[in-house]
Amino acid sequence: MEDDAVRAASSPRSNGGDVVAVTEQTREISPDEVCVLIPTLEEAATIGDVIEGFYEQGYTNVVVIDGDSEDDTREIAREHGAEVLVQSGSGKGQAVREALEYVTVPYVLMVDGDGTYDPADADKMIEPLARGYDHVIGNRFADMDDDAMRALNGFGNRMINRAFGFVHGANYQDILSGYRAFTVDSFRRLSLDSDGFTIETELAVECVKHGIDTTVVPISYRARPDESETNLHPVKDGGTILLALYSLAKTNNPLFYFGSLGVSGIASGALIAMYVLWEWIQYTRSHEVLAVVSAAAIILGVQLLMFGVLSDMLVTLHREQRRRLERIAREERDE
Missing domain, CATH: 1.10.287 (Helix Hairpins)
Known part of the structure; x- marks a missing residue:
């Protein structure tokens, strides 16, 4: 899988359907130039370990934007040294857009706070940005624990990815991945309206629509800890995502x-x-x-x-x- 990642990062890239040669850049991105953005809602069981994991990788600029959790998510995040914001609205999409207003560094590493993503993949996610890409998607299917995703969820994810490729003409392999790296400048070029969990879908569509240079890298994906409960409902939310894919085709296709x-x-x-x-x-x-x-x-x-x-x-x-x-x-x- 590492070879696949290298090939993806060094090969011609997708730019809204066109093939553009990647310009190699020699400068490395310092962890101080990266903001680790973690949208949360009732993640008290895992947020502390997630923050510590990024600290161990050298990423100390951690921002947690919380959707007014009723548990101890915010207190635990502060105890572990993260900057904590309480979003003014509701939904992951609104949280991400609001948090970007406070980011003062050029790069963002966005990750869920449920402990399913590995902070050790942070460098792998950031590296393509140094090569000239503007948006990086972590492919969970490259290295997924056997019990990380239920069969129904896995089927739904693959169906949604195929639908995205058919409707929007790009193969991003895992458009619902919550592990993203992007430049702040490219994010501000996008027209994002989603307030809820369809933010990942809208990000993928907008990358195609605006010709954002996007690549995919393999990451590991772990099972959600037993004490952490998911906020997603496979059938209902899957239908909402498919509807969003179709609706967004109005301006992209x-x-x-x-x-x-x-x-x-x-x-x-x-x-x-x-x-x-x-x-x-x-x-x-x-x-x-x-x-x-x-x-x-x-x-x-x-x-x-x-x-x-x-x-x-x-x-x-x-x-x-x-x-x-x-x-x-x-x-x-x-x-």
Whole structure:
């Protein structure tokens, strides 16, 4: 797996569908330049060990942003030397956006506080940023404990990753991973609206949409300690994530979003038309209202397809213009 990580970090990278050569950088990123950001909610059983783990790796700039836990999460975090913030709203997404307003260093290492991620992987996560990447995703499936994820959760995660690749055209292997490293500048380029746990999904989509240079590295993933309870519900939350993937395609892949709606409209209209025709041929029954509904569904479907094609053209032109402007800006900086 280490060889895979090296190949991923030294090979051409994904930039919104284009292949861009990675510029090697010799400078190393100091742990003092990295903020370890830990969103928490009722993590008293594990937060202390998580903070200590990063301290042992040399990462002492630890910020815990807590969703108003009713247990001792905040007190334990302070006792272990972390800076503790209490988020003004609710949900992981809102917590991350709010915490970034207080970060004064150029790099962020974001990790869950449930003890499932290994602080020893911190250097592995940060290293691609020194190579020129802007966003790093830790792939939990590369080295996962046998009991770290239930079979239903594992199936759901893989299905969501395949759906993401199909809808958004990028293979990030584990878009729901809570172990992320990114530059603060790249984060501020993203348009993030998610307040809840779908923040990881939105981050992945926004990286594709804005051409953020993203790579994936293998990490280890451990079972959640017995005394720590999960806040996720596999079926309900999985459905919410799939819905978010589809909804976010509206601005990232409008041809798929509006095209799927258009095809559904045409198909439903055609089925109704076939039923009306069959009734008229078999029993000489006329269904004027159903015939009107059928025609309306087909016309609406065709219009949505046309709108999807036009929207896709606009998105493509916008991306080309953005890349052109970014290239001009880089050339001016180099001069």
